[in-house]
Amino acid sequence: QVQLQESGPGLVKPSETLSLTCTVSGGSISIYYWSWIRQPPGKGLEWMGYFSYSGSPNYKPSLESRVTMSVDTSKNQVSLKLTSVTAADTAVYYCARLSRGIPDYWGQGTLVTVSS
Amino acid sequence: DIQLTQSPSTLSASVGDRVTITCRASQSISSWLAWYQQKPGKPPNLLIYQASSLESGVPSRFSGTGSGTEFTLTISGLQPDDFAAYYCLQYKTYLRTFGQGTKVEIK
Numbered sequence: 001q002v003q004l005q006e007s008g009p010g011l012v013k014p015s016e017t018l019s020l021t022c023t024v025s026g027g028s029i030s031i032y033y034w035s036w037i038r039q040p041p042g043k044g045l046e047w048m049g050y051f052s053y054s055g056s057p058n059y060k061p062s063l064e065s066r067v068t069m070s071v072d073t074s075k076n077q078v079s080l081k082l083t084s085v086t087a088a089d090t091a092v093y094y095c096a097r098l099s100r101g102i103p104d105y106w107g108q109g110t111l112v113t114v115s116s
Numbered sequence: 117d118i119q120l121t122q123s124p125s126t127l128s129a130s131v132g133d134r135v136t137i138t139c140r141a142s143q144s145i146s147s148w149l150a151w152y153q154q155k156p157g158k159p160p161n162l163l164i165y166q167a168s169s170l171e172s173g174v175p176s177r178f179s180g181t182g183s184g185t186e187f188t189l190t191i192s193g194l195q196p197d198d199f200a201a202y203y204c205l206q207y208k209t210y211l212r213t214f215g216q217g218t219k220v221e222i223k
Binding site for chain 2: 035044045046047050058060061094096100101102103104106107108109
């Protein structure tokens with residue numbers, strides 16, 4: 001059974017970099033596409049982008065200048081870096097595996113709060 | 117960007133009701149649409165893909181129809197476990213987009 005688990009700091013200061021990892025178990029990380037999706041408290045889902053081990057990533061244009069997503073096959077992890085964060089980046093961040101072009105397996109999500 | 121508009125935003129219903137949620141796309145997305153259910157504090161769960169294909173393990177009371185710009189998710193015989201938020205997702209373009217969500221609450 002595929003399992004995904006996000007980890008990282010729950011609190012990040014404004015203007016700093018948000019860094020999250022997602023550890024994948026139960027499946028090969030190199031043959032799938034992966035995505036990061038976020039959800040501000042009490043609000044809807046926002047697609048941030050998707051990426052794979054071998055292909056070029058596709059980021060949401062409004063985030064493209066600040067975001068980096070990558071795959072580390074040696075650790076079976078995918079990662080997210082978001083620079084210059086503001087309070088608007090406060091959200092639950094989900095990693096998800098893509099199959100048939102859509103998320104099928106999701107992590108449980110991790111809340112990141114941007115505050116000084 | 118392709119915009120998805122769900123209606124209604126909130127829906128009050130009773131156990132046993134037939135419930136329909138609509139998702140309209142700002143341009144044609146063929147059948148590249150999925151539906152997710154999300155319960156509080158949990159990640160979304162895939163219900164329907166390719167507009168009308170039921171994901172494995174999902175109860176048959178869930179069904180999806182539509183193509184082009186208009187899509188519906190129907191729950192035939194609402195169960196207590198179905199009170200949740202529902203989101204549509206288009207995957208016609210590299211930039212996937214979600215609808216704003218529909219909350220199904222107890223009447």
